[in-house]
Amino acid sequence: MDEIERTLEEFEHEIENADNLEAIKVIRVKYLGKKGKVTALMRHLKDLPKEEKPIFGQKVNKLKNSIEEILEKKHEEIIFKEKESKFEKERLDVTLPGARKTLGHRHLISRVLQEIEDVFLTLGYEIVEGPEIETEYYNFDALNTPEWHPARDLHDTFYISTKDGTLLRSHTSPVQVRTMKKSKPPIKIIAPGKVYRKDYDVTHLPMFHQVEGLVVGKGISVAHLKGTLDYFVRSIFGPGRKTRLVPSFFPFTEPSFEVYVSCGICGGKGCKSCGFTGWLEIMGAGMVDPNVFEEVGYDPEEWTGFAFGMGVERIAMLKYNVDDIRLFPRNDVRFLEQF
Amino acid sequence: MKLSLSFLKNYIDIPWDTKKLQDKLIMSGTGVEEVYKPWKGMENLxxxxxxxxxxxxxxxxxxxxxxxxxxxxxxxxxxxxxxxxxxxxxxxxxxxxxxxxxxxxxxxxxxxxxxxxxxxxxxxxxxxxxxxxxxxxxxxxxxxxxxxxxxxLGLDDTVFELEITPNRPDCLSHIGIAREIKALCGNSLKEINIDIPKEKTIGKDTRDFIEIEIEDPNACPRYTAAYIENVKIGPSPLWLRRHLAAVGIRPINNVVDVTNFVMMELGHPIHAFDYDDIKSKKIVVRKAKDGEKILLLDGKEYELDGSELLITDGEKPLAMAGIMGGELSGIKETTTNILIEVAYFDPPTIRKAAKKHRISTDSSYRFERGVDPNDSEKVIKRVISLILQVAGGKAAKNIYDVYPKRIEPRSIILRKKRVNSILGIDISRDQIETILKALGMEVRTSDENFEVTIPTYRPDVEREIDLIEEIGRIHGHSNVPSIIPSFSIDHGGRNSYQKFRLNIVNLLNSLGYDETMNFSMINPEYLEMWGFQETIPDQKMVYIENPISKEISLMRPSLIYGLFDTLSYNFTRQNRDIKLFEIGRVFERDEKSETKVKETEKLAFIASGRDEKNNYFYKSNVNFYTFKGDLESLLYQMKMNNISFKASELPGLHPTRCAEVFCNNEKIGFLGQVLPEVAEKFDVKTTVFITEIDIQKLFNFYNEIPAYNNIPIYPYVRRDISFLIPRNFESEKILNFIIGFNKELIEKVEIIDYYTGKGIPDTHFSTTFSIYFRSKEKTLTDDEVNEIFENIIDEIQKKFNIKVRM
Known part of the structure; x- marks a missing residue:
């Protein structure tokens, strides 16, 4: 074995045991540095007889190349291993839940109110609001419900002062009158808001929410009321749901209707949740009574219109299967955070 | 009203089964709440x-x-x-x-x-x-x-619980529903027997036994009476009891039972007097005298105010007209001679009295809605005929009918064009005529118009539109086309305030606050519990005159009471990390307002427990500054500028942790920590922060689209400095001073640290300010920045007597 082979063997042995970049650096210097073993062999070349020089030179060069190649390979290997172990040390459990930001929730009534508003906004309605404390005039008289009319019994009303004739509005309909008194037709509004009635049990709240609608134009008929409510019902409850107008009575509309939507559970066949009728009542509606138009100074021969009023709690209960109306004002966070 | 199907069949043949009848009634406007068999389970008797x-x-x-x-x-x-x-x-x-x-x-x-x-x-x-x-x-x-x-016993019956709207008093009887069915199916009504056999009459007239005087013909346009003698009061026969039981009327005795039976049959309330109790042999219908008293059949004495209509014997009251008979002239076991009354009373007069005295009877219910003034003869003859049948006796040969103010059937012009333009359908002249006639109306046609005479049992049909409704409900609405109105209005959508408010709702949700909707009515005791009753004078408070209960009797003067109540509810149910808000109106008396009340929309929010309950890297509880930060985040995100805070003392709030909030120097609300002793009254044993902001005022300063600012070209240079600040010093002064020091080159100042504790005297805070310098024209050098920075430090130390923390 000559010097060159010994050197390679020695190198291979050393590099085998090197396991970090520093060790490689030391080995590199030991073999390829200025005072390294390969460098020394190179220097030895000039001492050789002429005819031996080319062969020896070739051998040394080959040795140098081999060493460099091995060093390079080993270097890369170590870098790879070092990275790998660094990542391993940085390993995280990606299944651990994130540190979440707490986001708040819309109240279900507020959410449903907005859903309802949005349906009518797409139809170009305006949103109008009125006072929650009203006068008897706006709440009753102007709506064709004079003082001794039995229809006043339909609403058990909270009074602020019977002497002043001030009360908590029992419906959002006064907004109709206020709007018509303020502006000229045509009109297309909805009026959402809180209303109050003297009732408090499993199915009634003393304060609840309504959305009133009023459309006044030329040639407006029951067909327009029906079209609008069909659109509303399909938008809120889903395509395929049907509406039905059942004659009823409200003093400020003539004709008047109760509006029913086909039951979403049985599809209209009749089941427990619709009382085996296939239909669920969702609102009152009708054509604006000519007396109301006269009260606000519109000519009922020129203008006709329809109005409707729905209970938001009722819609929310139907849509989200809420079975106790008292959950709404209770504001239990375990309820609030479901929506 | 309860409708007995077997009772009903006496008046009309019904071509449908029960289910179909129910549908027909509902779709023509007669509400059916329930259908049941009252004697179900007794089939094997x-x-x-x-x-x-x-x-x-x-x-x-x-x-x-x-x-x-x-x-x-x-x-x-x-x-x-x-x-x-x-x-x-x-x-x-x-x-x-x-x-x-x-x-x-x-x-x-x-x-x-x-x-x-x-x-x-x-x-x-x-x-x-x-x-x-x-x-x-x-x-x-x-x-x-x-x-x-x-x-x-005829127990195989079906009862419909009907919901009759207040405009349809004519449907408060079996004959009324029979008329509805007639209009729907065309079958005719059966005759009702009103024969009075000659052998059961006496030679004298009713007017030989009684004198009738109507003092107020507006309140009592008609009074019809009949005299029957020698009746035998006793229990009713089984058929009569059965009918009354089916419609839910308690049997009393044969005479009273007949009056109730006929009321349920024909819809006209009837009263029977013990004739021998009318000592004067005279009926005077008059208004009550103020302070007059009457003992009614319910055993109660009522004091009258003069608006009530009375049936009197000329002196003493015998009955409160149309509402209830008097205890002293009623039918009793010993009664032998009776006087039957069938009257028509002015509906508002009856309603006022019934409302005032809180009496609601089957009689008042019908009179206040309006009975048929022109069926009195038929009704009284039916009553006589049945009483003679079930209680024996003999009737006076003629009834006594006093009708000083005749009520004639109304006549209305109906235009075919109008029918179709309101209902949105195309219905022919013949169809219209058929419907009207089936409804018992007389119709005369000319061209496209009709002159319609309305029977007096339909007080609700007064105008053309009422007839249109009738045609619509009988014709049915299922074939009405469905059309969305095509016209548009000047502007639609949410107005800028509504958008502003919705924006607040969304931002508060993003800040972690759940929206609540509390009652507008609160318990007035809360004012005292919060110690607020001194700051809001009682005459400003809006109380409900007729509340359901004290707990909901005061219109809230602030949102905080309801919101805190809700926090307390949740806190006591193991939910301790709470962030809630509400937007709603508060109420205050205001004589200038049309409704005598001013309504202001406010925002309130409340927080307690952990600031970020789902974040395990950030475990801090809500504190004054995180809470204030939530408010500021909201306001700054909405580009509300010129917000400032001023230390303040408000009842219910921690005296040194409470501030009033200003926008453009106008007070818009407050913020602070709830006093622990107040919180404890509501079982809340934790630190709670609350704020309330007048969002209507805030909106006045709101710019929907703020103007665009150029993006800076040159880099900023930052310098930090910590000061030792006494606790009672307002750091806002330092912030304002720095910002104002060099408006051209100082872009902003931030607080990057706030520290109390080791190394800081407990009378002081250490606050670190971070100042950003930037020029619009060039990159600033260190020297340029240092010069300004050092001047700021010097001047702050001198001006506010505050030391730099080394």
Whole structure:
């Protein structure tokens, strides 16, 4: 074995045991540095007889190349291993839940109110609001419900002062009158808001929410009321749901209707949740009574219109299967955070 | 109103089954709340004949009856009044009697009873029975042991619980519903027997027995009376009891039962007086005198104010007209001669009195909605005929009808074009005419118009539009086309305030606050509990005059009460990390307002517990600054500039942790920590922060689209400095001073650290300010920045006597 082979063997042995970049650096210097073993062999070349020089030179060069190649390979290997172990040390459990930001929730009534508003906004309605404390005039008289009319019994009303004739509005309909008194037709509004009635049990709240609608134009008929409510019902409850107008009575509309939507559970066949009728009542509606138009100074021969009023709690209960109306004002966070 | 189907069939033949009838009624506007069979479970009731009675071997007060019901059954009873040969109603085991009592085969003191013998109470024919019912002698020829008592008594009935709208008093009777069915199917009405057999009359007229004087013909346009003598007051026959039981009217005695029966039949309330109690032999219909008193049939004495209409004997009141009879002139067991009253009263007059005295009777309910003024003759004759039949006696040969203010049927012009333009359908002239005639109206046509005469039992049909409604409901609305109105208005959508408010809602949700909706009515005790009653004067408070309960009797002057109540509710249910908000109106008296109340929309929010409950890297609890930060984040995100805070003391809030909030120097609200002793009153044992902001005021300063600013070109240079600041110093002054120091080159100042604790005297805070320098023209050098920075430090130390923290 000559010097060159010994050197390679020695190198291979050393590099085998090197396991970090520093060790490689030391080995590199030991073999390829200025005072390294390969460098020394190179220097030895000039001492050789002429005819031996080319062969020896070739051998040394080959040795140098081999060493460099091995060093390079080993270097890369170590870098790879070092990275790998660094990542391993940085390993995280990606299944651990994130540190979440707490986001708040819309109240279900507020959410449903907005859903309802949005349906009518797409139809170009305006949103109008009125006072929650009203006068008897706006709440009753102007709506064709004079003082001794039995229809006043339909609403058990909270009074602020019977002497002043001030009360908590029992419906959002006064907004109709206020709007018509303020502006000229045509009109297309909805009026959402809180209303109050003297009732408090499993199915009634003393304060609840309504959305009133009023459309006044030329040639407006029951067909327009029906079209609008069909659109509303399909938008809120889903395509395929049907509406039905059942004659009823409200003093400020003539004709008047109760509006029913086909039951979403049985599809209209009749089941427990619709009382085996296939239909669920969702609102009152009708054509604006000519007396109301006269009260606000519109000519009922020129203008006709329809109005409707729905209970938001009722819609929310139907849509989200809420079975106790008292959950709404209770504001239990375990309820609030479901929506 | 309860409608008995078998009762109804006396007036019209119904071409539909029960389900179809229900649909037809509903779709034409007669609400049907419930349909039920009142005697369900009693189908097996049998007629029994007592064959033998033997004593009970083990009980002295019981007997054993052997009863023939086709088979022989042994029935144990405590009724000792029974005799062999009596016909009784037997309920075999399995029968469900009134109030859901199930008859079982019972062993009673060692003897098995195979069913029971019924009293009238047990089948709902009377309120209180003391004995087993025995069929009267005169019926015995119809009685066969073992035959169905269910059939004999006519118990196979169906009752509709109807919901009649207040405009339709005509539907508050069986004949009224029969008329509706006539309009829907075309069948004609059956005749009602109003014959008074000649042999049952006396030679004299009613007016020979009574004088009638109507002092107020506006309140009482018609008063019709009939005299009947020698009646025998007693229980009603079974058929009459059955009818009343089906429609839910308590039987009293034969005469009163007839008046109730006819009211349910024809819709006109009727009153019967004991004629001998009318000492003056005179009826005077007049308004009450102020302070006058009357004892009514309910046993209560009422003090009158003069607005009520009375039936009097000229001096003493006999009845409150149309509402309730007087105790002293009512029909009693000893009554022999009676006076029947069928009157028409002005609806508002009756309603006012009924409302005022809080009496609602079947009679007042009908009169205040309006009965037919022109059916009095028919009604009174029907009553006479039935009383003679069930109570015997003889009637005066003529009734006495006083009708000073005749009410004529109305006539209305109806245009065909208008019918179609309102209903949105195309209905022919003939169809219209058919419908109107089926509704009992007289119709005269000319071209495309109709002149329609309205029967007086339809007070609701006053105008053309009312007739259009009638045509619509009978014709049906299922074929009306569905059209969305095509016109548009000047502007639609949410207005800028509504958008602003919705934006606040969304931002608060992003900040982690749940939206709540609390009652606008609060418990006035909360004011005292919060110590607010001194700052908000009571005369500013808006109380409900007729609240349901004290807990919801005051219109909230602030949102904080309801919101805190909700926090307390949740806190006491293990939910301790709470962030809630509400947007809603608060109320305050304001004489200048049309409604005498000013309504202001406010925002309030409240927080306690962990600031970020789902974040395990950030475990801090809500504190004054995180809470204030939430408010500022909201306001700054909405580009509300010029917000400032001023230390303040407000009741219910921590005196040194409370601030008033200003926008452009106008007060818009407050913010602070709830006083622990207040929180504890609501069982909240934690630190709670609350704020309330007047968002209407805030909106006045709101710019929907703020102007665009150029993005800076040159880099900023930052310098930090910490000061030792005394606790009672307002750091806002330092911030404002720095910002104002060099408006051109100082871009912003931030607080990057706030520290109390080790190394800092407890009278002080250490606050670190971070100042950003930037020029619009060039990159600033360190020297340029340092010069300004050092000047700022020097001047702050001198001006505010504050030291730099080394």
């Amino acid at each position: 049998k007629i029994g004949k007592i064959m033998d009675i033997e004593p009970h071997p083990n009980a002295e007060n019981l007997v054993i009856c052997n009863v023939d019901i086709g088979d022989n059954v042994k029935l144990v009873t405590s009724d000792r009044s029974l005799n062999v040969g009596d016909f009784v109603i037997v309920a075999p085991k399995g029968t469900i009697l009134k109030n859901n009592v199930e008859v079982k085969e019972n062993e009673i003191r060692g003897v098995v009873s195979e069913g029971m013998m019924c009293s009238l109470e047990e089948i709902g024919f009377e309120e209180k029975s003391t004995n087993v019912y025995k069929f009267p002698e005169e019926m015995s020829k119809d009685l066969k042991p073992g035959k169905s008592a269910y059939e004999l």
